[in-house]
Amino acid sequence: MLEIRDLSVSFRGFEGKARVIENVSLEVRRGEKVALVGESGCGKSLTARVVFGLLEGGEVDIDGRVMLDETSLLPADQVVWSKIRGCRAAMIFQDPLAALNPVFTIADQMRAVTKNQPVGCIRDMLERVAIEDPDRVLAAYPFQLSGGMAQRVLIAMALINEPDLIVADEPATALDTRVQRQALDLLVEAITANGSSLLLISHDLGLVRQYTDRMYVMYAGNIVESGSTDQVLGGARHPYTQAMLAAVPQLDGALPKGIEGHLPDYHQPPPGCRFQPRCPHAAQECHVPVPLRLVDSGHEARCVFVGSSDVRSQRFHE
Amino acid sequence: MTVPLLELRGISMIYRVGTQRIPALKAIDLEIGRGETLAVVGESGSGKTTLAKIILGLERPTAGSVRLDGQELTIRRSRETRRQIQVVQQNPLSALNPAKTVGSTITLPLAVHGYPREGRDRRIAELLDIVGLPPALALHYPNDLSGGQRQRVALARALASNPDLLVLDEPTSALDVSVQAKMLRLLRELQVKHRVAYCFITHDLAVARALAQRVVVLRGGSIVDKGEIGSVFTSSRNGYTRELLAAVPTIK
Secondary structure (H helix, E strand, O other), X not given: OEEEEEEEEEEEEOOEEEEEEEEXXXXXXXXXXXXXXXXXXXXXXXXXXXXXXXXXXXXXXXXXEEEEOOEEOOOOOHHHHHHHEOOOEEEEOOOHHHHOOOXXXXXXXXXXXXXXXXXXXXXXXXXHOOOOOHHHHHHOOHHHOOHHHHHHHHHHHHHOOOOXXXXXXXXXXXXXXXXXXXXXXXXXXXXXXXXXXXEEEEOOHHXXXXXXXXXXXXXXXXXXXXXXXXXXHHOOOOHHHHHHHHHOOOOOOOOOOOOOOOOOOOOOOOOOOXXXXXXXXXXXXXXXXXXXXXXXXXXXXXXXXXXOOEOHHHOOOO | OOOOOEEEEEEEEEEEEOOEEEEEEEEEEXXXXXXXXXXXXXXXXXXXXXXXXXXXXXXXXXXXXXXXXXXXXXXXXOHHHHHHEEEEOOOHHHHOOOXXXXXXXXXXXXXXXXXXXXXXXXXXXXXXXXXXXXXXXXXXXXXXOOHHHHHHHHHHHHHOOOOOEEEEEOOOOOOOHHHHHHHHHHHHHHHHHHOOEEEEEEOOHHHHHHHOOEEEEEEOOEEEEEEEHHHHHHHXXXXXXXXXXXXXXXXX
C-alpha cells in the first residue's frame, strides 16, 4: 500500500552535500504493522517527513519513488496533498503537547481536521480512545491536559477520518511506560478494527516487539536489516541490529553494552557499509557497497558476512 | 550500626494550590549509604521529583527530617552541604546555559567552592576526561554537542565539587538506548572509583536494576515497596511492583 523505492535525500549546505538517506526501499502492506527502527539521527523521521511531503523546497534533493496505492507522493502538488494528509494517511508526532496548537481548544482543532463533522462524531472518537469525560477534553486547551490525555487526543485526531495508513513517529516516548502502552494499545486496536496499516518509527525495541509484524532497521540512512519482527529480533544478523539489542537494559541486572563511536559525517560517509567504522567484525570486504543479502525467506541483512546471493533484484516479489 | 550518608525520616510534603491541599509525599523513610545506589522508581506524579527537591534543599518538607552524615539539614544549607549533594537532571539541554561554553559551565562550581583559580583549567580538562569527553570540548557551547555529550557535561559539572551524593533525576531517559548504555557504564565506573552515592530516580525498572543495589517503589507519594533490588524484582509480593515489572517490555 505504501511503497518507498530507492529513496535518497541529500541536503546542499555550506560544507557540501550531505547524503543523509541513501537508496531506502520499504513497503507497508494493507493491514500490516511495520516498524522502522534506528538511533537518533539515522534518518527515520526524515523518511516519514518525505512520505508526508514535509520536506520539499529549500536546499534539499529528493530522489526515488513514494507511492500510496496508485498515487505518487513524490512529487505531488497541493491538490494531491489535501486529499492525502489527514484523510488517507495521518501522522502522529512525538511530542503531543508540541503537536497541538496552544491557542485553540481541542474541539476547534478536531473540527478543523474532520472538515465539519458533527460534534457527536468527535465525542464518540474521543470515547473510543478511552477518554472518559470527552466534553471536558473538548472544551480544554492543550495545556490543561496531561501528557497521556494529549497523546490520546492526537491518536483520536489521526484516526477520525479512518486513514489507510498511520505513521507514528516515536509516539508517547515522553510518557510513562504504562501510559505509553495504554496509548499504543488503543492505537493498534483501532488500526486493526479499521483494517488500516501502521508504520511505527521508534528506537524502543520493546514496543516494536510488542506491536509490529515486520521491521526495518535503519543505520545512517541505509536499511541494514529487514524481516518479520520475530526473525530480526530473534535472529539479528546485522552487527548493528545485534549491538542495538545488546544496549537494551534487561531485568536481569546486567549492565547493557553501548556502541562505540558515532554516526558518520553525512558529508563524507564511509565507503561501503556505513556501520563499518564502528563494527567489531569489520573487514576489507566492507569498504565496497554491500547489497542486502537474503538470510531467510523475507529476512535480509546488508552485511558481507551474511549468505552469499545478491537478493536486490528479487526484492518485493510476492 | 554505621550512620548512613543520607537519612530521611517521616518526610511529608503538602502543596497548597489555592484552597486545595495536595499531598505529594506521605511519611517517607529512606536511607542511602556511602558509595551506594538507591533507585527510586515510580510513575509520573508519584512524588519522585518532589523527593529529589527535598534532598537537594530546593523545597522545605511539610514534616520530617533530612540528615546528612547524621547532621540534620534545614532548607538553609551551608556551602559545604551544597558541595556534598549535587544533581544531574533529565534534560541536559535545559540544564545547561546555552550562552556559556562547557568550560565556563564547569568553572562555576569550582569557583563557588573555592578551587584555586590557577588550577581550574587543568581541573576542567580532568573532569571532562573522567566523563569520557575530549578536553577540547571545553571551548564548545551546549548547542554543538549531542544529547549524550551534553549529559556528560552535566555530570562533569556535578562532579566538579567532589560530592558524596549525586541525585540523578531520570538522567538517561532522554537518550538513545546505545548512548544510555554507555552512560550507565560510566556511572557505575565513577561510583566504583570515587565512592560517590547515587539517588537514582527513574521510571525505567530495567535501568534501575542495572545500576542500583536497593530500590524504593513510590506510588501516590508513599513508599509501597522497598528492599534489595534483586529480591524485590524477582519475588516482591506487592501487587503494584509486580504490575510495573509486568509492564517492562521484553525483546526476546
